[in-house]
Amino acid sequence: MKKILNPNKNEWSALMQRPTRNFKEIEATVTQIFKEIQQKGDVAVAKYTSFFDGIxxxxxxxxxxxxKEGIALVPNELKDAIKQAKTNIEAFHSAQKTERITIETTEGVSCWQEKRPIQKVGLYIPGGSAPLFSTVLMLAVPAQLAGCQEIILCSPPNKDGKINSAILYAANLCGVTKILKVGGIQAIAGMTFGTESIPKVSKIFGPGNQFVTVAKQVATQFGIAIDLPAGPSELLVVADDSAIPAFVASDLLSQAEHGSDSQVILVSTSKKMITAVEKEVEEQLNKLPRKDIAEKAIGNSKLIYVENDTIALDFINEYAPEHFIIATANEDFYVDGIQNAGSVFVGKYTPESAGDYASGTNHTLPTNGFAKNYSGVNLDNFLKAMTFQKITEKGLQNIGKTIEIMAEAEGLQAHKNAVTLRLNALKNKNI
Amino acid sequence: MKKILNPNKNEWSALMQRPTRNFKEIEATVTQIFKEIQQKGDVAVAKYTSFFDGIxxxxxxxxxxxxKEGIALVPNELKDAIKQAKTNIEAFHSAQKTERITIETTEGVSCWQEKRPIQKVGLYIPGGSAPLFSTVLMLAVPAQLAGCQEIILCSPPNKDGKINSAILYAANLCGVTKILKVGGIQAIAGMTFGTESIPKVSKIFGPGNQFVTVAKQVATQFGIAIDLPAGPSELLVVADDSAIPAFVASDLLSQAEHGSDSQVILVSTSKKMITAVEKEVEEQLNKLPRKDIAEKAIGNSKLIYVENDTIALDFINEYAPEHFIIATANEDFYVDGIQNAGSVFVGKYTPESAGDYASGTNHTLPTNGFAKNYSGVNLDNFLKAMTFQKITEKGLQNIGKTIEIMAEAEGLQAHKNAVTLRLNALKNKNI
Structure with missing residues (x-):
């Protein structure tokens, strides 16, 4: 890990850099596959499933x-764990429901806002080495709570033509309406255009490798909304002398094992803590089955010493971490002051993996500094806020003049006319 | 206007088509200007202001x-109108504030969601023939309510090097922190990268011509969030025999005058109403100053007769209009049933122009079918929903096992370790 002592403000922007990826060369491939699937539907999907998944x-x-067969394969212990996690995720996301907001802005002018579900959503769940059934919970639970009519799940088949059984179990538990054995670019393209087997959706959610990430970006060019621009996962821990080095190290490593491009950062006002964490990381790293991946990520990572909490907080807000762990005695200083972070973990006994699985918060979060301008996935991502208004005769008389003056000043006479005609009708009616 | 009687379901998708635009040829220009402004800052901005705005x-x-000089030029009558509109917009958007949501999902596991402002936002306000000071209200009011620290407004200078005085007045009234005389691609690029004069922002809001629209899309490639994918404005009116043809016609025309690519649609269960509205449109059209623009838009527009309300509602939900006016006796059928619309106007005395200016709802809305998957601009667009969690020793003991089982099943050993280490520490502590 790189140690940085008291970085100067003009060095900050270099420290904010995430591992970069170049998507340009992938884009041509993605665009080509999109075109073929748009034109040929299932035939093209089958071609690319054969090509990429070998089946x-x-x-x-x-x-x-x-x-049914898949569900039967899931050990009861895992089923119970998934059910507990679901209960917590459901509780936290249910609490995010908002009621209709109604307000009479002027006498006779009623305006209201109401959220209605996005009718068709698509969830992408990667296959491969780590079958992310936890992501099924994180996406399908709020989709079902929101009332989405169709919840489509795509996940790549393995060599036997199957989807991981825990993914099937979680999908079935959380109200997914259709499960499709299709992955990668072909899954995203299928949900973008619709094919004979894959329904077209309005919004696509879920993580994926670089091909899926680019495919989701390309999908937006065809009118599909997506959850978040994706990037490698990241964690920033702030720790003072009160932290426990072994805990901090375990959190850094849990993020580092995600991928060799993951980024983990420790910011501390204690040089002693930095040294202690570094030592712990080395020790724990050696015991990990995914040591090779974690080691690469740790190689890119940083231990940053700063002089005081104010500087630390400024730095963290500028970095805008996806996951932010507060392991300091003055927790409230950071809780109150953090402006840009995806999800915040407070205190010694709150490891990031709690939020990844089971505490109830969502684990689909903004990376790469996007915590400055994006929320993590929440209930509202599956809804649209629609506005309504109803104006009475009296109401139009109350605001009509204002509309006429403003429309005229903007040079939009027909906008004014729509009011004038009605006001005149009311005048005649009253005579 | 094109009359369509009882369209067959397989003709619907053609009727859903919006006027298309091809952005590909603009993209190269936009990318070039972005590159120059990224490298040369203000010098490049000045070059393009000279080139495009002639100043x-x-x-x-x-x-x-x-x-001050600008504000002094605004007639008092217009100032009062703008103030009334602002009061209503403020009332409706204030009502959208949500409190912190806290929930203990399992004993000892507290999760909360809190919304915090996007710190730096940029508002783009077009200049040209119609100075859209109303859009300043629609964007700056919620930005200020959200608590955004920097609210930057860019608008192109006119031939005298000035910004329209009503825009200046509205910006000053609504807490804009910096006003810049820069328009088009150069404004969006400036806010994307930051220059000596233009601050870099995290999210860009606001309408614009096709150059601005493409520039906003390109900005997203550099990590900037945007409000909505933009398209030409649209209105769909549903009317039965109870509607007043002159009112309906005035609403269709108020939308049509926006641009020759605007689209207006009347759906009706009454052939009589369709004929009456058509006649009224012709009569009112001739008196409009922006007749040429409106005439072209009306030329593309459609009068659609359908047999009953159920078919009408299905069609409208599939079309997903930006603005939807309900001019029928059975209002509630449509209010309850509409799933996809930006903003809904209910009843005879609720013209669309009320929502464009002064009722309190926002006029920045999803076009081109995006009402299926996007909300119109609202308070939340200026905030990020952040999640927090704090777990006690007891809490981790309650959910620790679940996390361990799930992490292990996903093959993420370090995620499990972060919990196991802590649970072991607690065991030792309790001995």
């Missing part, structure tokens, strides 16, 4: 029988 | 003296 499937939708 | 400015930020 030919006669049918890509998961049947009831397959689903 | 050389020694200073682009509006001084206090200029601001």
């Amino acid at each position: 030919e499937l006669s049918k890509i939708s998961v049947s009831d029988v397959e689903l | 050389e400015l020694s200073k682009i930020s509006v001084s206090d003296v200029e601001l």
